[in-house]
Amino acid sequence: MQTNEAFNIEGTANVLKLLGDKTRLTMVKIMSEHECCVCEFVDVFDMSQPAISQHLRKLKDSGLVNEARRGQWIFYSLNQTSLYYSYILTVIKELPSQNFKVEELTAQGKRICCD
């Protein structure tokens, strides 16, 4: 819901608040490493499917992520054209990789792949 082309305090605060949640920040880090669908997030986080959907909706509403349906699944990825994309890169660059979480899914045969 980013209405302004330039950075302003209100919009920036909103984005920082969104990123200031452990679950969403982890989601963003994961998406910087892999595209992911909702059910994968549900497996990664010990959390209900609606909880995951609600987090993704907030990220989507503020334009930070894209969604794309592929078959049965809806995949989420970082929106590289967001005004705030460079902030996101700055922040997640230093965070520990979350690849291991997705690799656990792969090991359990739970990874969704639509290639």
Place this chain on the structure above:
Amino acid sequence: MQTNEAFNIEGTANVLKLLGDKTRLTMVKIMSEHECCVCEFVDVFDMSQPAISQHLRKLKDSGLVNEARRGQWIFYSLNQTSLYYSYILTVIKELPSQNFKVEELTAQGKRICCD
């Protein structure tokens, strides 16, 4: 209350949440341009003195700002040695200057100066 030397998701999310409040983000921007004491913030924001103190306390508890007593007043400034200082710079760099707010104080003779 930053316990870890390295960036981790929990600590980073906490800092982003702190910055994800319009009042605190504006305070941080102001502090990047001027050192400020509590009563100046009270004049700048239309908000009670305890509300200001509580915001500053959160910023101080997470190590983002320093406080220094000078006479009757306690001045707050950005802690340039914080692990997260460069994040803060990245974010506030693009925000519109808040100098005009402090200049209004000066015009009203409300600016505190201890030089």
Place this chain on the structure above:
DNA sequence: CGAATATATAATCAAATGCTTATTTGGTTA
């Protein structure tokens, strides 16, 4: 010392947030 001023803390409360369960929507597939 005692009054005045600046700041911090305590207690309280309304609004916002993040989760849950139940249900609905939308696309796929037999």
Place this chain on the structure above:
DNA sequence: TAACCAAATAAGCATTTGATTATATATTCG
């Protein structure tokens, strides 16, 4: 078309957050 599955939405609830007012603490100054 009907059953199935992924994801979204609705409703409800506990917790957190950010404000307020009242009070306490610290420092300065007459």
